[in-house]
Amino acid sequence: MPKNAYSNPIxxxxxxxPSICRSGEDYFLVTSSFEYFxxxxxxxxxxxxxxxQVGHCLTRPSQLPLNKGNWNCSVGIxxxxxxxxxxxxxxxxxxxxxxxxxxxxxxxxxxxxxxxLWIPKAAHSGPVDFENDPSLLFxxxxxxxxxxxxxxxxxxxxxxxxxxxxxRTVWEGTGGGNLEGPHLYHIGDHYYLMAxxxxxxxxxxxxxxxxxxxxxPFEVCPHNPILSNWHRRDxxxxxxxxxxxxxxxxxxxxxVFLAIRDMPTGSPRSHHLGRExxxxxxxxxxxxxxxNGDGTTDLQMTGPLPRSGSSSSSSSxxxxxxxxxxxxxxxxxxxxxxxxxxxxxxxxVFSLTPSPLTLDDxxxxxxxxxxxxxxxxxxxxxxxxxxxxxxxxxxxSVFMNNRHHCEIALRGEGGETRIIVxxxxxxxxxxTFSQACPTAVLHLGITADLKSYTFFYQDPESGERVIADTQxxxxxxxxxxxxxxxxxxxxxxxxxxxxxTNPACFRSLRTSFPFPS
Numbered sequence: 201m202p203k204n205a206y207s208n209p210i211x212x213x214x215x216x217x218p219s220i221c222r223s224g225e226d227y228f229l230v231t232s233s234f235e236y237f238x239x240x241x242x243x244x245x246x247x248x249x250x251x252x253q254v255g256h257c258l259t260r261p262s263q264l265p266l267n268k269g270n271w272n273c274s275v276g277i278x279x280x281x282x283x284x285x286x287x288x289x290x291x292x293x294x295x296x297x298x299x300x301x302x303x304x305x306x307x308x309x310x311x312x313x314x315x316x317l318w319i320p321k322a323a324h325s326g327p328v329d330f331e332n333d334p335s336l337l338f339x340x341x342x343x344x345x346x347x348x349x350x351x352x353x354x355x356x357x358x359x360x361x362x363x364x365x366x367x368r369t370v371w372e373g374t375g376g377g378n379l380e381g382p383h384l385y386h387i388g389d390h391y392y393l394m395a396x397x398x399x400x401x402x403x404x405x406x407x408x409x410x411x412x413x414x415x416x417p418f419e420v421c422p423h424n425p426i427l428s429n430w431h432r433r434d435x436x437x438x439x440x441x442x443x444x445x446x447x448x449x450x451x452x453x454x455x456v457f458l459a460i461r462d463m464p465t466g467s468p469r470s471h472h473l474g475r476e477x478x479x480x481x482x483x484x485x486x487x488x489x490x491x492n493g494d495g496t497t498d499l500q501m502t503g504p505l506p507r508s509g510s511s512s513s514s515s516s517x518x519x520x521x522x523x524x525x526x527x528x529x530x531x532x533x534x535x536x537x538x539x540x541x542x543x544x545x546x547x548x549v550f551s552l553t554p555s556p557l558t559l560d561d562x563x564x565x566x567x568x569x570x571x572x573x574x575x576x577x578x579x580x581x582x583x584x585x586x587x588x589x590x591x592x593x594x595x596x597s598v599f600m601n602n603r604h605h606c607e608i609a610l611r612g613e614g615g616e617t618r619i620i621v622x623x624x625x626x627x628x629x630x631x632t633f634s635q636a637c638p639t640a641v642l643h644l645g646i647t648a649d650l651k652s653y654t655f656f657y658q659d660p661e662s663g664e665r666v667i668a669d670t671q672x673x674x675x676x677x678x679x680x681x682x683x684x685x686x687x688x689x690x691x692x693x694x695x696x697x698x699x700x701t702n703p704a705c706f707r708s709l710r711t712s713f714p715f716p717s
Contacts, residue, residue, distance in 0.1 A: 202502070204502050204504060204505050205502050206249040206479070206501055206502075206505065207499060207500055207501070208437060208459065208476075208479065208480075208497065208498070208499050208500075208501055209459065209461070209476035209478045210248070210249055210251060210456075210477055210478060211229070211231070211243060211251050211476065211477035212473070212476050212575065213473055213474060213476060213572035213573055213574035213575075213686060214475070214573075214685050214686030214687070215231040215241065215474070215475075215476055215477045216231055216442070216458045216476070216477075216684065217231055217232040217279040217280070217333075217475075218231050218442075218456040218457065219231075219280055219281040219383075219444045219456075220282065220446045220456045221282045221283050221284045221289070221446070222446060222447070222448070222449065223284045223287075223289075223309075225246060226244065226245075226246065227244070227245045227248055227446070227448075228242065228244055228282055228284075228289065228309050229242075229243045229244075229251065229282070229477070230257060230281075231280070232277055232280065232684070233256075233258075233277045233531075234275065234276045234277055234278070234685055235266060235273065235275055235533065235534055235685075236276070236532065236570075236685075237258075237264060237266055237531065237532045237533075237534060237535055237536060237565075238255075238256035238258055238259045238264070238528075238531065239256055239258035239259075239263070239264040239276070239277045240256055240257040240258050240277060240280050240291060241253055241256055241528070242254055242255050242256055242257055242282075242309065244309070244310075246506075246507060247505055247507050248446075248448065248454060248479060248505065248506060253528045253529060254309070254310055254528065255528050256528065257280070257282075257291045257313045258277070258304070258313070259312070260315075262315055262316075263304060263313070263315060264276075264277070264295065264535070265295070265298045265299070266295075266298065266534040266565075267535045267564055267565060272562060273602060273603070273681075273682075273683045274683035275296045276295060276296060276297070276298070277293055277295060277296075278293065278294045278332045278333060279293065279294065279333040279334075279380070279381055279442070281293070281334060281335040281336060281383065281444070283336050283337075285338040287307060288305055288306070289305060289306050289307070289309045290303055290304075290305045290336060290358070291303060291304050291305070291313065292335065293334065294331070294332040294334060296332065299316075299318055300318065300319070300321055300331070301318070301321075301331055301334050302318045302319060302361070303316065303317055303319070303334075303336070303361065304316055304317075317360070317361035318361060319334075319346070319356070319361045319362075319363070320361075322363065331348035331349065331352060331367075332349050332380070333348055333380050333381050333382065334346060334347070334348045335347045335348070335381075335382055335384065336356070337384040337386065338358075340386065343355055344357075344358045345414055346363070347370075347382045347384045347393070348382070349379060349381070349382065350379050350380075351369055351370050351371045351372070351393060351395060352369050352370075353367065353368055353369075353384070353414070353415070354366060354367045354368070368415065370414075370415055370416045371393050371395075371418040373395060373397050374407045374420060374424050374425070375397075376397030376398040376403070376405060376407065377397060377398060377399065378396075378397060378398060378399040378400075379395050379396075380395065380396050380397075381395060381396040381441070381442040381443075382394065383395075383443075383444055383445070385445060386414075388487075389412065390411065390412060390487065391410065391411050391412070391413065391414045392408055392409070392410045392489075393408065393409050393411070394407070394426075394443065394444075394445065395407055395408075397441075400439065400442075400475070402430060402438050402439050403430050404430075404439040404441030404458075405425035405427060405428035405430065405440070405441055406426050406428070406440070406441055406442070406443045406455070406457065406491075407420075407421065407424040408421045408424065408426050408488070408489060410487070410488075421488050421489075422488070423488065423490070423495065426489055426490065427440050427441065427443060427455065427457060427495055427497070428441075428495060429459070429497060432496050435497075435498055435499065436461050436462040436464075436499065437459045437460075437461060437462075437478070437498060438460050438469075438471075439458070439459055439460045439475065440457055440458070440459045440478070440496075440497055441459075442458045443455045443456065443457035444456050445482065445489065448506040449506055450504070452481070452503075452504050453489065454479060454481055454503070455479070455480050455482050455489075456477060456479055457477075457478055457479075457480070458475040458476065458478070459478045459497070460473075460474075460475055460476065460678075461473060461499075461576075463650050463651070463673060463674075463677075464650060470673070470674045470677035470678070471677055472573075472600065472673050472674070472676050472678065473572075473574070473575075473576065473686045474678070474684075474685055474687070475684070475686070479503075480492045480497045480501065480503070481501075481502075481503035481504065525543070526543060526569075529572070530569055530571055531569075531570055531571065531572075531688075532568060532569065533566060533568040533570070533690075534565040535565055536565050537567070539553070540552060540567045540693075541567070541569065542703075547707065548707060549705050549707045550569065550691060550705070550706040550707070550709070551703040551705050551706075552567050552594065552691060552692070552693040552703060553567060553693065553700065553701065553702075553703050553704075554567060554594065554695030554700040554704065555567040555694055555695065555700075556696065556697045556698075558694045559597060559599065559602065559605050559607070559624075560602055560603070560624065561602065562602050566692065566694060567692060567693045567694065568599075568690050569690060569691045570688035570690030570691070571689060571690075571711075572686060572687070572688055573648065573686065573687045573688065573713065575713040576648065576649065576650050576673075577649050577650065577713075578647075578648050578712050578713030579645060579646070579647045579648070579711070579713075580646050580648075580689045580709075580710070580711050580712075581643065581644070581708075581709070581710045581711075582596055582643075582644060582645065582691070582707070582708065582710075583641065583642070583707050583708045584596075584610060584641070584642050584643075584704060584706055585640060585704070585705040586610050586693075586702075586704040586705065587617065587640040587702070588610055588611055588612030588704075589695075589700070589702060590612045590613070590696070591612060591695060591696040592612045592693075592700055592702060593611040593612070593693070593694050593695070594610055594691075594692065594693040594704030595608050595610060595620075595644065595691075595692065596608055596609070596645065596689065596691060596692075597688075597689070597690045597692050598646060598648075598653050598671070598676060598687060598688075599687065599688045599689075599690045600677075600681045600685070600686070600687050601681055601683055603624065603625075603626055603627075604625055604675065604681035605624050605676070606621070606623045606655070606671045606676070607622055607692070608621050608633075608645075608646065608655040608656075608657065608668055608669075609622070609692075610637060610640075610642060613634075616636055617636070617640065618634050618635060618637060619634070619635050619637045619642065619644075619668065620633060620634045621633035621634075621655045621669040623669075623671055625675045625680070626680075632669045633655070633668045638660055638661075639660040642658070642660070644656070644657040644658070645657070650673070651672060651673055651674075652671060652672050652673055653670065653676075654667060654670045655669050655670070655671075691706050691709075
């Protein structure tokens with residue numbers, strides 16, 4: 201690849217709503233996590249292109265309660281913002297359904313973050329009782345501004361989390377609707393208010409306005425939207441929006457933003473990897489930011505990268521960690537029941553105790569351990585050791601949400617062990633493959649391409665690979681499943697309602713897709 205060239209997305213897979221900050225030559229980036237735990241993935245880079253996940257901002261149930269109330273998919277953590285001020289890092293976000301706006305802080309972004317400071321709900325007369333997509337500006341005079349969706353703004357006491365002014369709507373946007381993801385910046389003599397409009401679909405865009413005062417009135421940029429691929433059907437990179445500006449340590453400007461990658465699966469177009477984090481260069485003309493020269497972006501990009509750096513991502517490698525703690529790419533579905541999971545350090549075996557909850561359940565946390573699919577063409581393999589009793593089941597799932605998932609598994613039925621493949625597409629549920637299995641140790645896996653997932657296992661007698669079934673990717677796409685997330689590959693175990701103590705053991709887990717690590 202030529203010097204200063206790079207590829208989008210810079211953080212592939214379900215990593216939406218990116219926010220970025222800089223401390224010296226170190227860059228830190230966070231993304232939304234919705235109903236998954238730990239929450240708010242945290243990445244580090246030295247060159248803005250190669251990122252390594254160093255953990256999460258929300259690692260404790262006290263920071264991230266997810267099992268309360270009535271749940272649907274795509275709730276929980278929405279649109280975080282990360283900022284650094286005088287050596288301290290702040291991450292502010294919204295827990296939809298479980299408390300509203302809060303922020304946490306740390307003096308060491310590679311370490312633990314504080315317990316949350318909850319921000320009292322604003323007393324306004326609108327129909328919405330929470331203010332999602334919060335952002336912070338630490339101004340030069342010490343005042344801290346809190347800006348939320350609909351471009352509502354107030355000042356904030358950062359020591360207590362209390363609002364110190366009334367809430368005002370400071371800019372109505374350009375008419376694209378669904379004002380969200382705002383960020384207020386103080387650059388030179390102006391305050392710039394940047395926001396996303398048009399919803400999270402294909403009309404997603406970034407717009408900006410400026411003022412001499414943080415309260416306005418705001419002058420609208422004459423070339424809005426400053427970022428949109430809506431009229432560019434020649435690129436699979438679509439739905440560009442929800443951006444955050446950053447000046448690198450060499451004085452160049454950039455924008456991180458979310459986008460989707462359309463899959464060539466026919467009409468209508470669809471995507472299933474989720475909204476991903478991308479990067480584009482920014483220049484300034486007449487005091488306005490210009491993204492990538494013409495306000496559009498591509499999969500292949502160039503720019504004055506701050507330094508070459510070395511890649512911190514990996515591609516084909518064994519994912520079985522030789523340590524007692526899970527690598528940060530692994531995640532749970534809502535707050536996990538910790539005693540249902542064990543990682544044996546010497547052998548690298550994941551032991552999962554079946555939960556009474558299944559992959560269909562919205563409340564509570566099933567025994568489920570997943571990681572994002574980050575490339576459309578990939579393969580996942582694992583060796584499962586499990587002797588299921590009646591109603592017990594364990595296996596490997598392609599999981600979009602509780603109503604759209606497919607799995608290959610060992611299941612106890614009628615006094616025997618069976619290999620099954622099951623699909624759930626909304627209210628339609630079918631076991632599409634079922635065969636008696638004479639062994640308690642089975643090599644199984646999933647191969648993915650642009651159009652389909654193929655489930656396979658290794659025949660216990662001949663050792664040959666057997667194709668069990670195929671599922672089209674479009675039935676696990678956002679266009680079908682709806683929501684704001686993307687596909688995971690997950691290990692899982694479920695059992696009868698009266699409980700189970702029969703662990704399923706997964707070992708020799710391998711993937712062939714890249715991920716930040």
